[in-house]
Amino acid sequence: MSVLIIVLGLLAGAYAVALLEDRLTRGSFAPAAPLLAAAALLARESIVTRKPDRLLFETAPVLLLIAALLAAAVLPLSPTLIVADLATGGLFINAALAYVLVALLMAGWGPDGAYAMVGGWRFLGQVIAYSMLIVMPITAVAIRAESLLTTAIVGSQEGWWNMFYQPLGFLLFFIASLAVCFLPPFDRPSAEGELAAGVEAEYTGARLAILRLGRMVLVVSLAAATSVFFLGGWLGPWLPPWVWSALKVLAVAALMLLAGYYLPRVREEHLLAWCWKLGIPLALLNIFIVGVMVLAGL
Amino acid sequence: MIHVARQGRWQGMGRLLLRATARDLRALVVPGPDVAAASGLELAAAGLRLAATPRHANLLLLVGELPGTLGDAALVLYAQMMRPRVCLLLGSAAPAALPISARAELSQTGLLEGVERLRECLSTQAYQKRVDTFSAPILSPSDSSQEENSDAAGDSGHHQMEHGDEGDGGMSFMSMVKVTKDLPRSPDGLPMDRIEVPFGPVFPGLPGGLSLTFTLDGDSVAQVKSETLRTTCLRTPQAGFLPDALLQAVCALDPLTPVSYRLLALRALTALGAPAQTPGAHGDVALLERERTVSHLGWLALLGRQIGFAWLQRRALRLQLACLRSEMADFPTLGKTLRRFDKQVRRNPLLRARLSGLGVIAPQAGLRGPVARACGLSTDARTGDPAYLDLAFEPRRGEGSDALQRLYLRLDELHQSVALVAAVLSRQRPVEHVSPAGRQPELSDGEAMASVETPRGEARLQLMSSGGRITAVEIDTPSRALLGQLPSLLRQQELGDALTCVCSLDLSPWDSAT
Structure with missing residues (x-):
C-alpha cells in the first residue's frame, strides 16, 4: 500500500512541477496543460535514429525514471509511510542517484547524435563537480542523527530543523540537487540554446514522455530528500504528517524551479572551480561545525 | 496509440488525443523567433511554444x-518533424x-487566425488512416525513403568516430595506442576524436x-565555418533598378532592421536628386532610435535563450x-520600465560571471x-549627422572588449535612444512612418553614397545612376566584418562559450549576406 501511495504522490508531485514549469516558461496558468502535453507526446511518432545503440537508446529513459523512483523509496512521507526504511537509507539515495549519470550517458550515447552525445558527456563533467556536495551534507545530517535511517534523520530535527542547525549544508545540498536534476542554472546536458535540448534532442513521442517524466520525478525525489534531510520531513503542528511532507516537498520543488528562472546557465569551468575550491571546503567546515555542536550536546 | 487513433478504435481516447494534439502546438520558426518578434508577432499569445529541435516540433x-x-x-526541417505535423x-x-496547412497575413491577427485554422485541421485530420x-x-532519394529514420544531426554522432577494425578480430583487447595513433592532437597533447557539428540555420x-x-x-571548438543567407534582392537587373524597386529591395534586405535600411535607401536616392521622402532630419532620429531600442531588446531576448x-x-x-x-x-x-x-x-552576479572575459576583441x-x-572606439555614423549633433549626441563607449561590456553598452544605448526620442518629441512631432513614394522620382545621372548607423x-550604400535608373548598387553592412572574426575568436573555446561569443556580437545573417 505504501508503495502505491508513494508512487501516486510522486506522480502528483511531478504534475505540480510540470504545471509550475509551464507557468514560468509561458506566463500563463493552464491546469490541463501538462496532461495535454503528455497525451500529445504519446500520440506523436516515436522514431529511432539511423544508427543508434539500440539497447542504450531504449533503456536510458526508463533507467532515469527508475533511478528517480528508487531514490524516493527510502524517503518517508510520515513515520509509517515509507517504501523501505533501510538502515543505510542515507547511502542508498547516493547509490540511486548514481544511476542518473548512467541514464544520461546512455541517453547521450545511444541515439548517435552530436548534440545528445555532448549533452551526455557534459553531465559526466557535472557529476564530478556536484557529487561531493550531495554526499558531504548528508554525512553531516547523519552525524547529528547518529544514524543513516531517514526516519531517524527526521526524528533528530524535533528541536531545530537542519536548515537552521546547519544552514551551510542545506545551501550546498540544495545547489547540488539542482545539478543532479540538471535544472537551470545547471541544465548544461539539455541546454536548449547550446545543444538544442542535448540529451533529449533525439527522443520523440512516448520515449520523450518517459524521459521527461523521469526528470520531473527526479525533481520531486530531490525535493523530498531536501525536505527529509533539512526541513524536518513530516514534522509540523496541526496538520497530518503527510500533508506537511507534501507541502514541504512542493515548496522546495517550486524554489528549485524559481532559482533556475532567475539565473543564467553556469559555465563548466566555473561550476568545477566553485564546487571544488569553495563548495567542498565549505562542506568540510559544515561537517566540522556539526561535529563540534554534537559533541557539545547542542 | 497512433495506430489506435488511426484505426478509429477507442473513440474516447482518440478524441482526447486529437484535442491534446490540437492544443499542444510546438513551433519551429523559420527563419527564427527573432524575425518573428521583430515583425511584431507574439507567439505565446497565440498559444505557441518554441521547440528546440524539429524532433520536438509539430x-x-x-x-x-x-x-x-x-x-x-525549411524542407529538411519539415522532413525531420514528427507526425502529425502542420x-x-x-x-x-x-x-x-x-505542404502548407494554413496561410495568413504577416501580423498578430494573421497568426491568431492561422493557429485557429491549424487547430481545426489537426482536430479533424491528425490521424487519418493513410499516413502522409x-x-x-x-x-536525396535515400533520405526521403528513410524519412522516419532520419537523424537531425546527420552523421555527426559517435559513429563518425569509429576507427574501423584494428585487426584484433573485434573481441580481443583494444589498444588505445593503436586506436588513437592517427588522430589529430589537441593543444594539450591529447589525441581526440573530432566531429563536425552543424549549428543553424535554424x-x-x-x-x-x-x-x-x-x-x-x-x-572545444577546433575550427569554424560560417555561412550566411544568400539573399539575391540586391542583384541588379540588366536594365537597372527603378528607384521604387531599389527601395523595396533594400528594405527587404534585413527584416530585423527594416527602418534603418529604408532610410539608408531614401538618403541615397535623395542624394541622387530624388525628392526627400523621409520625415525630416529629427524624424529620422526618432525612427532610428526606436528601431535601435527594439533591436537591442531582441538581442537581449536571444541572449537570454x-x-x-x-x-x-x-x-x-x-x-x-x-x-x-x-x-x-x-x-x-x-524609459522608466x-x-x-x-x-x-x-x-x-551569475550573468556577470557568465559573460565576463568571453569573446574578447581587441x-x-x-x-x-x-x-x-564597447571596445572604447568612438565609431559611430551618428556623430557626423547634423540632426544628432543638434541633439548634443555623443556615442556611448565601453571600457572593455568582452561580451559583458557589449551587454552593458547595449543597455546604455537603450536609455540613450529613449532620451533621444524624447528630445525629438520635445522639438517636433515626427511622422510615424516614412511616407510611401508616389510616382517614380527622377534621378540625376551620377554617383551617390549614404550611410546610416543601424x-x-x-x-553604407553606394548607387550609380544613368538614364533615371540605378545601374550599380554597392552596399557595405556591419555584420560582414564581424563574421570574418569568428574563426580566431572561437578557436579553442568551450562549445557553450563559443555560442555565447557569437550571440554577443549580434550578427545579422541578413546584412552579412549582401
Whole structure:
C-alpha cells in the first residue's frame, strides 16, 4: 500500500512541477496543460535514429525514471509511510542517484547524435563537480542523527530543523540537487540554446514522455530528500504528517524551479572551480561545525 | 496509440488525443523567433511554444520572405518533424514542395487566425488512416525513403568516430595506442576524436538564418565555418533598378532592421536628386532610435535563450513588443520600465560571471557599431549627422572588449535612444512612418553614397545612376566584418562559450549576406 501511495504522490508531485514549469516558461496558468502535453507526446511518432545503440537508446529513459523512483523509496512521507526504511537509507539515495549519470550517458550515447552525445558527456563533467556536495551534507545530517535511517534523520530535527542547525549544508545540498536534476542554472546536458535540448534532442513521442517524466520525478525525489534531510520531513503542528511532507516537498520543488528562472546557465569551468575550491571546503567546515555542536550536546 | 487513433478504435481516447494534439502546438520558426518578434508577432499569445529541435516540433511556422537557402532548410526541417505535423505560412512564398496547412497575413491577427485554422485541421485530420509521406528534391532519394529514420544531426554522432577494425578480430583487447595513433592532437597533447557539428540555420541559440559548422575537439571548438543567407534582392537587373524597386529591395534586405535600411535607401536616392521622402532630419532620429531600442531588446531576448536565462528572455521579449507597438508619442514613457529592467540585469552576479572575459576583441580598424564602441572606439555614423549633433549626441563607449561590456553598452544605448526620442518629441512631432513614394522620382545621372548607423553598426550604400535608373548598387553592412572574426575568436573555446561569443556580437545573417 505504501508503495502505491508513494508512487501516486510522486506522480502528483511531478504534475505540480510540470504545471509550475509551464507557468514560468509561458506566463500563463493552464491546469490541463501538462496532461495535454503528455497525451500529445504519446500520440506523436516515436522514431529511432539511423544508427543508434539500440539497447542504450531504449533503456536510458526508463533507467532515469527508475533511478528517480528508487531514490524516493527510502524517503518517508510520515513515520509509517515509507517504501523501505533501510538502515543505510542515507547511502542508498547516493547509490540511486548514481544511476542518473548512467541514464544520461546512455541517453547521450545511444541515439548517435552530436548534440545528445555532448549533452551526455557534459553531465559526466557535472557529476564530478556536484557529487561531493550531495554526499558531504548528508554525512553531516547523519552525524547529528547518529544514524543513516531517514526516519531517524527526521526524528533528530524535533528541536531545530537542519536548515537552521546547519544552514551551510542545506545551501550546498540544495545547489547540488539542482545539478543532479540538471535544472537551470545547471541544465548544461539539455541546454536548449547550446545543444538544442542535448540529451533529449533525439527522443520523440512516448520515449520523450518517459524521459521527461523521469526528470520531473527526479525533481520531486530531490525535493523530498531536501525536505527529509533539512526541513524536518513530516514534522509540523496541526496538520497530518503527510500533508506537511507534501507541502514541504512542493515548496522546495517550486524554489528549485524559481532559482533556475532567475539565473543564467553556469559555465563548466566555473561550476568545477566553485564546487571544488569553495563548495567542498565549505562542506568540510559544515561537517566540522556539526561535529563540534554534537559533541557539545547542542 | 497512433495506430489506435488511426484505426478509429477507442473513440474516447482518440478524441482526447486529437484535442491534446490540437492544443499542444510546438513551433519551429523559420527563419527564427527573432524575425518573428521583430515583425511584431507574439507567439505565446497565440498559444505557441518554441521547440528546440524539429524532433520536438509539430508546427513549422514560416515568417516573411525566405531566401532560397532558408527555403531548402525549411524542407529538411519539415522532413525531420514528427507526425502529425502542420505548416503555417505567414506572408511569404513557401517552397513549392512544402505542404502548407494554413496561410495568413504577416501580423498578430494573421497568426491568431492561422493557429485557429491549424487547430481545426489537426482536430479533424491528425490521424487519418493513410499516413502522409513527404518528399522534396532537396532530400536525396535515400533520405526521403528513410524519412522516419532520419537523424537531425546527420552523421555527426559517435559513429563518425569509429576507427574501423584494428585487426584484433573485434573481441580481443583494444589498444588505445593503436586506436588513437592517427588522430589529430589537441593543444594539450591529447589525441581526440573530432566531429563536425552543424549549428543553424535554424538553431535556438543563434540568430535565425545564421549557419555555423563547428569542428569539435572534445567539447572545444577546433575550427569554424560560417555561412550566411544568400539573399539575391540586391542583384541588379540588366536594365537597372527603378528607384521604387531599389527601395523595396533594400528594405527587404534585413527584416530585423527594416527602418534603418529604408532610410539608408531614401538618403541615397535623395542624394541622387530624388525628392526627400523621409520625415525630416529629427524624424529620422526618432525612427532610428526606436528601431535601435527594439533591436537591442531582441538581442537581449536571444541572449537570454542562448544562456538559458528564462527571465531575461521573457522580460526582454515583452519589452521589445511594447516598444514595437507603442505610438511614437508614448515611446519615452517606456524609459522608466527600461531603467528598472537595466538595474535588474546588471545586478545579476551569475550573468556577470557568465559573460565576463568571453569573446574578447581587441580594438581595431574595421569594427563597427556596439562591438566597436564597447571596445572604447568612438565609431559611430551618428556623430557626423547634423540632426544628432543638434541633439548634443555623443556615442556611448565601453571600457572593455568582452561580451559583458557589449551587454552593458547595449543597455546604455537603450536609455540613450529613449532620451533621444524624447528630445525629438520635445522639438517636433515626427511622422510615424516614412511616407510611401508616389510616382517614380527622377534621378540625376551620377554617383551617390549614404550611410546610416543601424543597431549593428554603420551601413553604407553606394548607387550609380544613368538614364533615371540605378545601374550599380554597392552596399557595405556591419555584420560582414564581424563574421570574418569568428574563426580566431572561437578557436579553442568551450562549445557553450563559443555560442555565447557569437550571440554577443549580434550578427545579422541578413546584412552579412549582401
